Amino acid sequence: xxxxxxxxxxxxxFGGNEAVKNVSFEVNPGECVVLAGDNGAGKSTVIKMISGxxxxxxxxxxxxxxxxxxxxxxxxxTAGIETIYxxxxxxxxxxxxxxxxxxxxxxxxVLRFPYLDxxxxxxxxxxxxxxxxxxxxxxxxxxxxxxGGQRQAIAIxxxxxxxxxxxxxxxxxxxxxxxxxxxxxxxxxxxxxxxxGIILISHNLPDIFAAADRIIVLARGVVAGERRPAETNDEExxxxxxxxxx
Amino acid sequence: xxDNTVNxxxxxxxxxxxxxxxxxxxxxxxxxLILILGFFEIYAQTQTGSTLLFRIYNLQAISIAASQxxxxxxxxxxxxVAGHIDLSIAFSTGFAAVVMALIIRTAGAxxxxxxxxxxxxxxxxxxxxxxxxxxxxxxxxxxxxFIGTLGTYGIARGxxxxxxxxxxxxxRNDHTRAFGNGDILGLPVxxxxxxxxxxxxxxxxxxxxxxxxxYALGANRASVERAGVNVKKHLILLFILxxxxxxIGGLIYTSRFSAGAANAGEPILLYAVAAVFIGGASLTGGxxxxxxxxxxxxxxxxxxxxxxxxxxxxxxxxxxxxxVIIVAVLVDQSKDRLMGGKS
Ligand SMILES: Nc1ncnc2c1ncn2[C@@H]1O[C@H](COP(=O)(O)OP(=O)(O)OP(=O)(O)O)[C@@H](O)[C@H]1O
Ligand SMILES: [Mg+2]
Numbered sequence: 001x002x003x004x005x006x007x008x009x010x011x012x013x014f015g016g017n018e019a020v021k022n023v024s025f026e027v028n029p030g031e032c033v034v035l036a037g038d039n040g041a042g043k044s045t046v047i048k049m050i051s052g053x054x055x056x057x058x059x060x061x062x063x064x065x066x067x068x069x070x071x072x073x074x075x076x077x078t079a080g081i082e083t084i085y086x087x088x089x090x091x092x093x094x095x096x097x098x099x100x101x102x103x104x105x106x107x108x109x110v111l112r113f114p115y116l117d118x119x120x121x122x123x124x125x126x127x128x129x130x131x132x133x134x135x136x137x138x139x140x141x142x143x144x145x146x147x148g149g150q151r152q153a154i155a156i157x158x159x160x161x162x163x164x165x166x167x168x169x170x171x172x173x174x175x176x177x178x179x180x181x182x183x184x185x186x187x188x189x190x191x192x193x194x195x196x197g198i199i200l201i202s203h204n205l206p207d208i209f210a211a212a213d214r215i216i217v218l219a220r221g222v223v224a225g226e227r228r229p230a231e232t233n234d235e236e237x238x239x240x241x242x243x244x245x246x
Numbered sequence: 247x248x249d250n251t252v253n254x255x256x257x258x259x260x261x262x263x264x265x266x267x268x269x270x271x272x273x274x275x276x277x278x279l280i281l282i283l284g285f286f287e288i289y290a291q292t293q294t295g296s297t298l299l300f301r302i303y304n305l306q307a308i309s310i311a312a313s314q315x316x317x318x319x320x321x322x323x324x325x326x327v328a329g330h331i332d333l334s335i336a337f338s339t340g341f342a343a344v345v346m347a348l349i350i351r352t353a354g355a356x357x358x359x360x361x362x363x364x365x366x367x368x369x370x371x372x373x374x375x376x377x378x379x380x381x382x383x384x385x386x387x388x389x390x391x392f393i394g395t396l397g398t399y400g401i402a403r404g405x406x407x408x409x410x411x412x413x414x415x416x417x418r419n420d421h422t423r424a425f426g427n428g429d430i431l432g433l434p435v436x437x438x439x440x441x442x443x444x445x446x447x448x449x450x451x452x453x454x455x456x457x458x459x460x461y462a463l464g465a466n467r468a469s470v471e472r473a474g475v476n477v478k479k480h481l482i483l484l485f486i487l488x489x490x491x492x493x494i495g496g497l498i499y500t501s502r503f504s505a506g507a508a509n510a511g512e513p514i515l516l517y518a519v520a521a522v523f524i525g526g527a528s529l530t531g532g533x534x535x536x537x538x539x540x541x542x543x544x545x546x547x548x549x550x551x552x553x554x555x556x557x558x559x560x561x562x563x564x565x566x567x568x569x570v571i572i573v574a575v576l577v578d579q580s581k582d583r584l585m586g587g588k589s
Contacts, residue, residue, distance in 0.1 A: 072474075073472065073474060074474035077474065083472075085468075085472070087468065089466060089468045089469045089471075089472045089473075090466065090469055091461065091462035091465040091466050091469040091470070091532075092465050092466060092532070093461055093462075093464070093465040093532040093533065094458070094461060094462060094465070098458055098462075099469075102458075102459075102462060102469060102470065102473040103459075103470065103473025103474045103475050104473070105455045105458055107455065113449070113453075114453075114454060114455075115453045115454075116453055116454065116455065116457075116458060
């Protein structure tokens with residue numbers, strides 16, 4: 001099977017600090033790869049190099065065999081990699097439709113003047129959310145009135161709507177209550193069933209074992225080990241996160 | 247952004263007992279405008295036996311006062327929705343007024359239409375320059391807009407005074423006089439100009455992608471940045487727009503009074519800022535509408551005109567506008583509290 005996403009020897013240096021040293025891994029369609037690691041291990045830095053926010057000091061990223069490194073975040077998104085950040089980056093004062101379309105708003109023309117097509121954007125948002133099992137009570141209400149799990153779903157809906165091949169999630173459950181964490185884990189399962197490849201960053205061992213097809217442990221910027229959930233356990237993962245050699 | 251979040255009118259009533267109070271709060275500025283109009287009308291009828299509302303002259307005077315406030319407040323509304331402020335508009339107006347007047351005066355008394363239009367374009371260019379500097383400071387150098395535009399407020403003021411030689415630049419030109427004091431379809435030119443700009447800014451903020459990005463920028467800069475919007479360019483454009491509408495205010499000033507004054511916009515700055523906040527904008531950004539700013543400008547204009555009309559000491563206008571600003575902020579806060587209760 002050819003990999004959807006191939007990460008080859010990524011490095012990132014911030015001044016004198018080498019935050020990421022030689023990280024390589026692959027993600028296949030419908031597979032969830034968990035990047036685990038302690039605070040400061042370099043997880044966020046790795047995904048920012050994939051999404052184009054940081055340029056790597058060295059190393060390459062390929063999507064379907066095409067080189068992504070050097071592209072802008074927009075170009076990476078267009079290539080089919082959607083990133084959901086820890087803080088979601090929603091505009092709380094806008095409705096789900098505009099959040100779904102932010103930066104790529106749908107426009108209709110009235111007397112040749114472009115007008116935002118709010119109706120279409122709202123309907124699309126409600127539709128995608130419904131496919132994620134979430135009913136939007138008022139599609140015209142700003143997303144600040146929604147629950148944490150619903151807000152997470154909007155971010156995920158973006159990925160589905162724009163037909164991302166890869167979805168990257170940075171600690172999606174960190175700020176959520178237990179029932180909402182379950183919602184998000186269910187959303188991840190649905191994404192996998194649609195053939196989307198997922199990179200999930202997490203600290204949380206139960207989440208890691210629930211979602212992962214493969215676990216890649218980062219410690220101080222290097223890959224400390226790679227395991228399938230069935231062939232490892234909590235203890236070993238924690239030991240690797242703390243930086244013990246394999 | 248929907249009618250019930252950032253707009254004055256609440257079309258989508260939500261379940262729950264708060265919805266009535268909420269729509270009342272959203273509509274408060276309309277109610278308030280009607281209330282003060284009613285107050286002045288009754289006062290005029292009973293105390294002086296005249297009418298404020300039912301004389302075209304009065305309505306024109308109020309509209310012209312409101313247009314002056316609007317010309318400074320329109321672009322400012324977009325800047326405030328984006329979470330910033332522009333204090334320099336006071337002297338973008340003055341700078342534009344002086345530059346236009348100087349060129350026309352240099353050209354001589356018989357300067358024709360072409361010269362007048364070129365002078366106006368030069369005035370607008372001067373204002374846009376101030377806006378571009380603001381944008382550069384805020385977007386590229388990350389200077390907080392309050393400080394940055396306070397700096398350019400001073401610079402533009404100085405530049406206008408230097409260019410004008412510290413005096414008012416009076417001109418004698420039939421074209422400018424006709425433009426500043428004439429009518430289009432029976433409406434005073436300043437009013438027509440302000441109305442056209444109002445429509446353009448309303449369209450821009452409410453119906454375009456640019457407007458949607460402006461709201462998103464005010465709520466969460468990261469949301470637009472990660473959506474691939476060029477935030478720096480967007481901010482620069484916003485500040486140029488703000489200076490531009492203020493600059494048009496300067497052109498109107500020079501045309502109406504046949505003189506360009508460096509401090510043409512200064513007395514209006516606070517009223518323009520007040521109109522935007524009375525209209526429902528919030529200091530933290532992400533909220534506000536052009537419709538709101540229009541109502542805010544009219545509230546202030548009615549207070550100004552009404553006090554004078556009723557023979558009350560005009561100084562009360564400062565007190566009255568001050569009180570309205572405070573009420574606007576209180577209303578805004580109680581709205582927030584109602585919303586916060588829901589999430
Ligand atoms: N923009 C930056 N400039 C300088 N140093 C940085 C920058 N971003 C990250 N670092 C450093 O790189 C290292 C890895 O940071 P990173 O954010 O990738 O860790 P992380 O694994 O995501 O941690 P956490 O679990 O806390 O989110 C840290 O030492 C951090 O201080
Ligand atoms: Mg991180």
